[in-house]
Amino acid sequence: MKRLEREQVTVSAMVGIWCRDQHGQRELCPECRALLDYSRERLNRCQFGDAKPTCKKCPVHCYQPQKREAMRIVMRYAGPRMPWRHPLLSLLHLVDGKRGPKKRP
Numbered sequence: 001m002k003r004l005e006r007e008q009v010t011v012s013a014m015v016g017i018w019c020r021d022q023h024g025q026r027e028l029c030p031e032c033r034a035l036l037d038y039s040r041e042r043l044n045r046c047q048f049g050d051a052k053p054t055c056k057k058c059p060v061h062c063y064q065p066q067k068r069e070a071m072r073i074v075m076r077y078a079g080p081r082m083p084w085r086h087p088l089l090s091l092l093h094l095v096d097g098k099r100g101p102k103k104r105p
């Protein structure tokens, strides 16, 4: 799986954990769906492309402040739960987080 794809799968797994635990939904509720769609759009337009840092470490932060805060809350909750629910993904995400940002060639 390529870096950006992996990032999308990871984010969607995290929003899924959040929504299931906080909103009691098996499918994403409209609010979480909107947040995930937004992040997907940001990822697709990420100026770093496949060389992107994790968004948390990004020097640019292309999210709107409100969305960034919403995502921060989701990540803070889902982050520690990821190793239990999605061990492989969270391991890969950890590795990705060690890399610094690089510009697209």
Ligand code: SF4
Binding pocket: 042, 043, 046, 047, 048, 052, 053, 054, 055, 056, 058, 059, 060, 061, 062, 063
């Ligand atoms: S926050 Fe940074 S790394 Fe994340 S999508 Fe936006 S530009 Fe790319």
Ligand SMILES: [Zn+2]
Binding pocket: 018, 019, 020, 023, 025, 028, 029, 030, 031, 032, 033
């Ligand atoms: Zn939800």
